[in-house]
Amino acid sequence: MAKIRLHSPLGTAVMNLSRKYILKAVTTGFITLTLLSIALFWARYSCESALRANMVVAPVQITPSGMLPDEIESDPNVKLHSSIVAHFNNEPVPLGSVDYFKDRTIAGRVSNTYHYSKSSGSPEENVIYFDKKTGLIVYHWTHLVRESDLSTRIETRNFYAGPNAVAEKPNRNMGRFTDPIEAGQWFLPNGSRILYDRKLRRFFRIDFQVKTVAKGPEIKKDREPDIVQIDSPLDYGQSRLSCEFVPPREITPEPIEQETTEENRSLTGKRTESKYTVTIYSGSSEPYIPILDRSGRIDILDRNSLEVTGPAGWLPSPRSLQSSSGNPARPKDLLAWRYFTVSLGPDQYIGLVTAALNRDGTAMALATFDKNGNLTKTAYSRGTMTLRGSQHPSGSADAAYFGTPWAPTLTITKYLLENLHPLALAAASFITAGSVEAKAGHSAVFLMPNSFIAMHARDSASDFFDRYFVALLMILPSIILSAVLAWRVGKSAALTGLDANAKWTWVIATFAFGLAAFITYRLTRSRITLVTCPNCGKPRRPDMHCCHRCGSQWHIPEITPPTWRVLNHSHVMSE
Amino acid sequence: MFTLIKREIEDNLVDFLAAALLSAVFVFIAISLAKANLGHEPQTFSIGLLLVILPITGLVFMGMSTGQMTNDKTRKVSAFLSTLPVTRTQILLARVITGVLVMLVLFLPIFITATVLMKMFISPYVFAYHYLMEIFITIFLAAFAAYCLGLQIGLSSKRAGIVLAVFIFSPLIISLIFIKGFAINIIMLLLLVVIASLVRTWQKFVSTAL
Numbered sequence: 001m002a003k004i005r006l007h008s009p010l011g012t013a014v015m016n017l018s019r020k021y022i023l024k025a026v027t028t029g030f031i032t033l034t035l036l037s038i039a040l041f042w043a044r045y046s047c048e049s050a051l052r053a054n055m056v057v058a059p060v061q062i063t064p065s066g067m068l069p070d071e072i073e074s075d076p077n078v079k080l081h082s083s084i085v086a087h088f089n090n091e092p093v094p095l096g097s098v099d100y101f102k103d104r105t106i107a108g109r110v111s112n113t114y115h116y117s118k119s120s121g122s123p124e125e126n127v128i129y130f131d132k133k134t135g136l137i138v139y140h141w142t143h144l145v146r147e148s149d150l151s152t153r154i155e156t157r158n159f160y161a162g163p164n165a166v167a168e169k170p171n172r173n174m175g176r177f178t179d180p181i182e183a184g185q186w187f188l189p190n191g192s193r194i195l196y197d198r199k200l201r202r203f204f205r206i207d208f209q210v211k212t213v214a215k216g217p218e219i220k221k222d223r224e225p226d227i228v229q230i231d232s233p234l235d236y237g238q239s240r241l242s243c244e245f246v247p248p249r250e251i252t253p254e255p256i257e258q259e260t261t262e263e264n265r266s267l268t269g270k271r272t273e274s275k276y277t278v279t280i281y282s283g284s285s286e287p288y289i290p291i292l293d294r295s296g297r298i299d300i301l302d303r304n305s306l307e308v309t310g311p312a313g314w315l316p317s318p319r320s321l322q323s324s325s326g327n328p329a330r331p332k333d334l335l336a337w338r339y340f341t342v343s344l345g346p347d348q349y350i351g352l353v354t355a356a357l358n359r360d361g362t363a364m365a366l367a368t369f370d371k372n373g374n375l376t377k378t379a380y381s382r383g384t385m386t387l388r389g390s391q392h393p394s395g396s397a398d399a400a401y402f403g404t405p406w407a408p409t410l411t412i413t414k415y416l417l418e419n420l421h422p423l424a425l426a427a428a429s430f431i432t433a434g435s436v437e438a439k440a441g442h443s444a445v446f447l448m449p450n451s452f453i454a455m456h457a458r459d460s461a462s463d464f465f466d467r468y469f470v471a472l473l474m475i476l477p478s479i480i481l482s483a484v485l486a487w488r489v490g491k492s493a494a495l496t497g498l499d500a501n502a503k504w505t506w507v508i509a510t511f512a513f514g515l516a517a518f519i520t521y522r523l524t525r526s527r528i529t530l531v532t533c534p535n536c537g538k539p540r541r542p543d544m545h546c547c548h549r550c551g552s553q554w555h556i557p558e559i560t561p562p563t564w565r566v567l568n569h570s571h572v573m574s575e
Numbered sequence: 576m577f578t579l580i581k582r583e584i585e586d587n588l589v590d591f592l593a594a595a596l597l598s599a600v601f602v603f604i605a606i607s608l609a610k611a612n613l614g615h616e617p618q619t620f621s622i623g624l625l626l627v628i629l630p631i632t633g634l635v636f637m638g639m640s641t642g643q644m645t646n647d648k649t650r651k652v653s654a655f656l657s658t659l660p661v662t663r664t665q666i667l668l669a670r671v672i673t674g675v676l677v678m679l680v681l682f683l684p685i686f687i688t689a690t691v692l693m694k695m696f697i698s699p700y701v702f703a704y705h706y707l708m709e710i711f712i713t714i715f716l717a718a719f720a721a722y723c724l725g726l727q728i729g730l731s732s733k734r735a736g737i738v739l740a741v742f743i744f745s746p747l748i749i750s751l752i753f754i755k756g757f758a759i760n761i762i763m764l765l766l767l768v769v770i771a772s773l774v775r776t777w778q779k780f781v782s783t784a785l
Contacts, residue, residue, distance in 0.1 A: 020778065023774060023778065024775065024778055026771075027771040027772070027774045027775040027778075028771075028775055030767065030768070030771045031724070031727075031768060031771050031772055031775070034764070034768055035744060035747055035748070038747045038748070038750060038751060038754070039747055041754060042750065095753055095754050095755075095756075096753070096754055096755040096756030096758070096761070097752060097753045097754075097755075097756045097757070098756075099756060100756030100757050100758065101702075104702060104703065104706055105701055105702055106700070106701055111703075112703075113700045113701065116698065116700045116701055118698070125698075127698075127700045129700055140700075443754050443755055443756070445751070445754060445755070
């Protein structure tokens with residue numbers, strides 16, 4: 001605002017006015033930004049959901065799988081080779097309120113309960129949970145016991161497991177778990193369970209039946225496993241992404257009616273059968289336990305020795321709209337993933353299958369690895385683009401954004417909506433593109449981790465010039481809009497009577513926060529009628545100490561005492 | 576101050592009765608939903624209940640606060656009270672406290688019912704009870720944010736604008752819960768909205784001609 005002189009009462013009044021104005025602008029600005037961001041969020045979310053809903057989702061398949069020995073695949077009786085099939089669904093991504101409950105119920109990401117089962121109409125209950133206070137894993141077991149006289153009684157037992165021991169009563173010698181991750185959720189509580197403690201940097205195998213805890217070797221600090229998951233439990237998006245291994249099948253001459261799958265329909269009247277025992281292991285009750293780390297690498301844990309053996313594979317990177325595939329995908333960059341080991345017979349490990357769905361749920365990648373962890377085959381989701389009436393094969397992400405009916409319109413609308421978002425937040429979305437978790441990104445209101453500019457920022461293949469120059473081009477509409485709004489605010493601020501500092505603050509704020517700052521300015525600008533400055537003759541604010549144009553103060557006429565006096569009669573007499 | 580609050584309560588007695596009635600309806604819905612399902616699936620139960628409660632409460636509280644402000648203007652309540660030895664800050668504070676009391680009348684019975692139902696039907700191993708407090712705080716803050724925004728909107732002189740703003744802003748602010756859930760980040764965001772809105776309302780209320 002205008003120049004402030006602290007020593008004068010008028011200066012203090014002006015300073016108070018300035019403070020009040022700042023408070024007014026900041027509070028109004030924050031509310032405007034929040035409401036505008038929420039409105040824009042819903043508009044973008046609707047566009048993204050509509051784009052996904054329009055997608056034609058075809059399964060991704062690898063046939064033959066390339067995992068089985070040649071003597072099996074090339075067996076003359078085999079008519080259908082082994083295959084790996086992955087599907088993903090295109091439903092709207094659940095928002096924060098759904099995730100909140102999901103994460104806090106059994107085996108959720110925040111829940112301390114690993115297993116819970118209860119028979120309906122019976123007091124029988126099995127619970128395994130982590131007690132944060134004691135740092136112990138507790139197995140709570142309630143059972144109905146039949147006595148010899150046919151009466152029943154409820155028996156409740158608790159088992160406590162620490163890093164050193166399992167006992168029916170907790171004691172200090174058992175040690176404490178600090179930050180455990182438990183293996184898959186579907187295993188029976190009476191089997192042994194595998195867990196990893198991030199602080200203790202060890203794997204543990206707990207068996208409540210025989211009351212033992214086996215401790216694996218400490219993982220060296222120079223090798224950072226930073227494990228995020230043991231096995232591939234259900235809550236990591238299995239409902240969104242499914243993947244299965246189909247063993248090779250041979251055809252017998254018995255005609256059948258009930259076969260309904262696409263593959264079998266082409267072989268009318270023939271039964272398909274598999275004689276090969278291909279065991280798909282994806283559970284901690286089995287000998288090969290895949291473990292996933294933060295970088296997307298998958299290792300195999302030996303169930304008996306609890307030692308981690310070399311890399312078995314990684315999560316493949318789907319071909320998103322702007323990013324190229326090839327590098328391992330980090331779990332935080334994926335909306336969903338699946339992985340499982342494949343064994344021939346009970347103990348012959350032959351490889352690993354991994355599947356991943358990209359952030360915006362429009363592209364999927366499938367990969368197979370041999371027993372040495374070498375990538376053997378990959379497949380990517382495909383779609384079709386309709387160009388001038390003819391259909392062309394393309395990547396599923398390209399097809400989702402441009403290939404389906406209404407897709408270009410929705411894509412352009414989404415792009416324009418992203419450009420209505422404040423420029424500063426678009427820039428922040430670009431900078432933080434890789435650090436926001438994919439799932440959380442769908443609930444982001446202020447940042448836009450799924451915007452086109454953030455997609456571009458994640459494109460690790462692009463060089464420096466391409467990265468920043470193309471990013472600038474992508475937000476060009478936003479820059480133009482912000483510049484126009486800032487120019488209008490600057491012009492209005494001069495007319496309203498804001499001083500140079502206040503005017504430039506508004507211009508910069510409008511350029512950074514775009515529409516939100518412009519609305520805030522319109523809501524908070526002064527509506528004082530200007531008066532003519534006696535010094536420069538231009539309109540100036542009457543509530544400011546100095547003219548905001550020429551800096552002159554108000555002309556205050558000096559009051560000098562008159563030289564004459566009015567004397568009363570007594571004074572005259574005394575003189 | 577107590578006299579001011581008492582006067583505000585008397586002025587908004589209808590709101591208290593409506594909140595109590597609405598609370599009874601929600602409690603009935605909660606009990607019916609709990610009886611109808613669900614053994615141990617808190618998601619369906621909770622989301623079902625929230626889908627019913629939240630949009631209504633947003634509208635109700637924003638409507639209530641705009642009503643308080645417009646009534647104040649039309650009946651010249653603050654203009655009269657200013658002739659007595661009370662400050663405008665006290666008048667506003669009494670109004671906000673009344674709003675909070677109405678919210679408690681609506682939410683506390685629902686919260687108590689939900690806690691009892693959870694303890695009856697859902698094992699603490701399935702869904703820890705302390706999350707209910709987190710949910711309650713978030714819903715309360717969302718309703719309070721809607722209420723505070725309503726106070727600010729109610730200071731406007733354009734009646735059509737007020738109605739339009741209530742119908743646009745209350746779903747927006749309440750939808751934040753569906754977007755973000757009930758974690759600490761939304762609690763902080765709602766707190767900031769509440770503070771910003773209250774400060775702005777106070778600033779405007781103490782400086783506007785009555």
